[in-house]
Amino acid sequence: MISRYVYLLDKLMGDIHQRGNYDELESLQRLLNVSAHWRDEHDMGAVLGNVFKLQYIFDLEPEDLAVGRIGKTETGISLPFEHILEIAEAAIEFKEFTASAAWLRLAKDKKIPGHEQVWAELVRRHDEAFTDESKNLHLFEHPLATHPDAAPIKFRNLEKWKDATLAEMEADLTASHYATLALCRAGDTLRGGWKLRGCWYDYQYIKGPHGPLLPVRVEQLTDDPDGLVMFRDYIPTQWVKKLKEISLPEMPFQEPPSHWQQGEPSVAGFEDVDVARDQNVWIARKLELTTGLSVVGNIASEKLRVTLYSLVGQISPHHDAYSIFSNSAEDSSLYLDRISTMLIYLNTVELGGSTVFPVAGVAVAPREGDAIFWHSRWRNGTVDKRWLHAACPIPLGVKWTASKWVKNDGNAFSRKCDINSQL
Ligand SMILES: O=C(O)CCC(=O)C(=O)O
Ligand SMILES: [Fe+2]
Secondary structure, three states: OHHHHHHHHHHHHHHHHHHOOHHHHHHHHHHOOHHHHOOOHHHHHHHHHHHHHHHHHOOOOHHHHHOOEEOOEEOOOOOOHHHHHHHHHHHHHOOOHHHHHHHHHHHHHHOOOOOHHHHHHHHHHHHHHOOOOOOOOEEOOEEOOOOOOOOOHHHOOOHHHHHOOHHHHHHOHHHHHHHHHHHHHHHHHHOOOOEEEEEEEEEEEEEEOOEEEEEEEEEEOOOOOOOOEEEEOOOOHHHHHHHHHHHHHHOOOOOOOOOOOOEOOEEEEEOHHHHHOOOOOOHHHHHHHHHOOOOOOOOOEOOEEEEEEOOOEOEEEEEOOEOOOOOOHHHHOOOOOEEEEEEEEOOOOOEOOOEEEOOOOEEEOOOOOOEEEEEOEOOOOOEOHHHOEEEOOOOEOOEEEEEEEEEOOOOOOOOOOOOOOOO
16 A cells, blocks of 8 residues: 555656656655655554555455556556565454455465465454454444444445435435445446536637637536536646646645545645636636636635545545534534535546545546536525535545535525426
8 A cells, every 4th residue: 555655656746747846746745755654553554444445445356456456557566475464464453354354365375385374373363353243344434333234344235325315315324325435436437428418618728629719518417407517628737737736835734544534635725816827727707607606706605625635535425515414503504605516627536536426326537627516505595415425535546626615695696596396
């Protein structure tokens, strides 16, 4: 795992070196400083804990991980036999018995002479530690001990959770997490193929194959035309670069997540004027033109937030307009003012990192320049629960997004009632 992050870092650094921006390089080193921050045993435990989590969520086989294959990518980083045993040992310690069994099986298959005794000793420890109470697994920080499906991970079938209803998800947070995970697993297979709804021509700032005009394809991701939509190629490459460049120096380093914890992404916020400096990058105005809402100015929208996910970064299922996790009225009213969300992807993620909507049953795999948009509320102002969503963890690569939350303030009379609807 550590080698994987070094691999990632190398890739990112290579990219930045090519562009010759050394300020950026320094920020990145500070952000993802693997060698300085991931060196003691405690960190190693965190790293391994996350190996098990990713292994489970994405159905990764130890056989593949051991030869450095993650999804379709060959990282070239294979694990020596000793590491396979170390991983199995950590799995026993963490009571991740399905994982430990899988790694021990792999070690047995490899049959390295001289290690038979170590292997046998680990098998003994595995069997000794295994009890029925070994079901206290954690996913997205929610204990599953009391849930009927909290069997050893290998036997849990996520497929059926794809059809969980909103009522089930609301009654049981575990159900919403499983439904989310099922979509996270499927996410990579659902790239593209949506219904075309329309198309705009946007002015390009640098001449491209279509001359001065750049087509932006609008696709409908759900049956309801007023629902979730995708804007293909919403922002051009030079905007993407600019957003990454201005954000990196602003981003704080995030501690590596510990065993089964949610990895927090790094974020930086910008006023539109900051983004627009030097270049014609005016995201808020573009949103106004494409959504018909008022977006420019801090009354109409929150600052643009650029987010960098690394180190298994993810976000649990939530509504942007309020918190489903808190019983405190104060917390759950935190974001009441958010009426709509535009989420722009600043890179194409190698594996995982999809934005998933468990109620709508939609998974969107991030592709550079694309953006998704939805209204958090029905036209009558109540929260539209179809758009419960989560950011899946990332087993390979990093994920960059820019999000803009449009506010109620400044948007009175922006959306008309629908006379045919109860809502
Ligand atoms: O990054 C994503 O895919 C979703 C992020 C999100 O939901 C949020 O920041 O509110
Ligand atoms: Fe969100």
